[in-house]
Amino acid sequence: MAKVSFREQVLKVREDAIVASVNRLLAEKGFDLMTVDEVAADVGIAKASLYRHFASKEELAAAAMVRVLTLAQAFMATLPATEPTPLGRLKAVARWTMQLQLAGEMPSLPSQNSSLRTTLMGHETYLTRLNEVSEQLGEWIVQAQQQGSLDDSLPPELVLYTLFARACDPVLPVLKATGQYSDERIIELLLQTCFGGLNGAPGPTGT
Amino acid sequence: MAKVSFREQVLKVREDAIVASVNRLLAEKGFDLMTVDEVAADVGIAKASLYRHFASKEELAAAAMVRVLTLAQAFMATLPATEPTPLGRLKAVARWTMQLQLAGEMPSLPSQNSSLRTTLMGHETYLTRLNEVSEQLGEWIVQAQQQGSLDDSLPPELVLYTLFARACDPVLPVLKATGQYSDERIIELLLQTCFGGLNGAPGPTGT
DNA sequence: GTCTATATAGCGATAGAC
DNA sequence: GTCTATCGCTATATAGAC
Numbered sequence: 001m002a003k004v005s006f007r008e009q010v011l012k013v014r015e016d017a018i019v020a021s022v023n024r025l026l027a028e029k030g031f032d033l034m035t036v037d038e039v040a041a042d043v044g045i046a047k048a049s050l051y052r053h054f055a056s057k058e059e060l061a062a063a064a065m066v067r068v069l070t071l072a073q074a075f076m077a078t079l080p081a082t083e084p085t086p087l088g089r090l091k092a093v094a095r096w097t098m099q100l101q102l103a104g105e106m107p108s109l110p111s112q113n114s115s116l117r118t119t120l121m122g123h124e125t126y127l128t129r130l131n132e133v134s135e136q137l138g139e140w141i142v143q144a145q146q147q148g149s150l151d152d153s154l155p156p157e158l159v160l161y162t163l164f165a166r167a168c169d170p171v172l173p174v175l176k177a178t179g180q181y182s183d184e185r186i187i188e189l190l191l192q193t194c195f196g197g198l199n200g201a202p203g204p205t206g207t
Numbered sequence: 208m209a210k211v212s213f214r215e216q217v218l219k220v221r222e223d224a225i226v227a228s229v230n231r232l233l234a235e236k237g238f239d240l241m242t243v244d245e246v247a248a249d250v251g252i253a254k255a256s257l258y259r260h261f262a263s264k265e266e267l268a269a270a271a272m273v274r275v276l277t278l279a280q281a282f283m284a285t286l287p288a289t290e291p292t293p294l295g296r297l298k299a300v301a302r303w304t305m306q307l308q309l310a311g312e313m314p315s316l317p318s319q320n321s322s323l324r325t326t327l328m329g330h331e332t333y334l335t336r337l338n339e340v341s342e343q344l345g346e347w348i349v350q351a352q353q354q355g356s357l358d359d360s361l362p363p364e365l366v367l368y369t370l371f372a373r374a375c376d377p378v379l380p381v382l383k384a385t386g387q388y389s390d391e392r393i394i395e396l397l398l399q400t401c402f403g404g405l406n407g408a409p410g411p412t413g414t
Numbered sequence: 415g416t417c418t419a420t421a422t423a424g425c426g427a428t429a430g431a432c
Numbered sequence: 433g434t435c436t437a438t439c440g441c442t443a444t445a446t447a448g449a450c
Binding site: 029030032033087108110111112113148149150151152153154155157158159161162165171173175178180189192194195197199200 | 236239294317357358364368387396400407
């Protein structure tokens with residue numbers, strides 16, 4: 001295992017550079033508009049060389065998703081030390097995803113592209129990472145509901161899906177485009193609408 | 208003006224059929240994956256005939272958006288008779304958009320496709336309709352905030368964008384795909400998370 | 415393993431007959 | 433105004449030299 005380490009490390013560095021480019025381009029243009037030629041040009045290699053590392057455009061996107069999920073896992077692992085409450089950790093994760101989006105590093109995949117979904121649903125590493133992240137979040141969600149800091153009338157999976165959806169909420173780029181708000185203010189506003197809702201927390205709920 | 212009415216009415220019926228097909232296909236596959244060949248096949252005419260009515264694929268999508276916005280306007284015009292409060296009207300609109308999505312008739316446009324955005328930003332009818340709908344919603348938003356039924360610390364435009372975003376929220380199809388919830392339940396859950404937030408209304412806000 | 419050059423295919427749009 | 437047939441372009445993916 002240590003024998004081929006040098007060549008393999010060089011390879012890994014190259015592939016990391018590729019995935020980083022893919023990640024940025026996915027965030028900037030989305031999967032459908034991103035072309036493999038662009039990726040190759042951005043990395044500075046020929047397209048054919050790219051296909052030596054990844055079998056298809058879909059595999060490139062999957063690698064970028066794995067990268068982001070791994071980053072999320074690393075961030076979540078630090079939270080028990082800084083955030084004492086489950087709700088605090090969930091909000092910290094939501095804030096982290098929004099910061100990623102503001103930084104132009106949140107890959108955006110169309111929910112409808114079937115060839116891409118097929119690849120993702122057959123991609124073991126992606127599924128594993130997604131599962132691990134979901135498990136950890138689900139744990140915190142249930143704990144927050146038990147503490148009464150999250151609405152326990154909501155199915156935990158709905159809360160999970162909502163957090164995933166807010167990670168790529170189109171409201172964020174629209175707010176950003178108005179130029180009226182600082183990045184910090186955008187994040188605070190979106191956290192407010194996500195967790196507190198539009199009604200406002202202490203006010204009336206009904207009607 | 209009355210002279211050509213018959214031929215023009217025939218034309219209009221044909222075009223309505225085209226736009227209805229486009230609307231359904233946009234909801235089903237999204238703009239990027241929808242092909243003009245499919246539209247022609249769905250309507251039952253040749254592609255060249257389609258291009259006699261609409262200049263481009265982007266114009267087709269714009270027509271579908273105008274259709275939906277017009278339907279929304281018609282629905283909103285009925286609300287003062289049935290919904291006494293501004294918040295009630297906003298919730299009714301949100302519910303209506305979710306029903307449209309559940310019915311498979313909410314066209315989904317990518318927020319990133321630039322050629323499409325260019326066409327939309329130059330499409331007078333679309334811009335007018337969009338403006339009218341936004342104006343009416345904005346009015347109700349401000350009223351609801353004044354009554355204390357919507358959080359008045361949120362910029363009204365943020366509330367507006369949020370309502371637009373929830374109209375095509377990806378959480379809805381995901382919930383639907385689990386098969387665990389009735390359509391009515393899905394709508395209630397999403398209204399709850401949108402207006403009441405994840406925290407739950409009477410509970411603690413901070414942390 | 416990286417390159418240049420090319421195969422292959424799908425799609426938006428149009429020509430031209432009727 | 434509708435059709436069939438086709439153009440022209442772009443993008444994924446691959447062949448083959450080095």
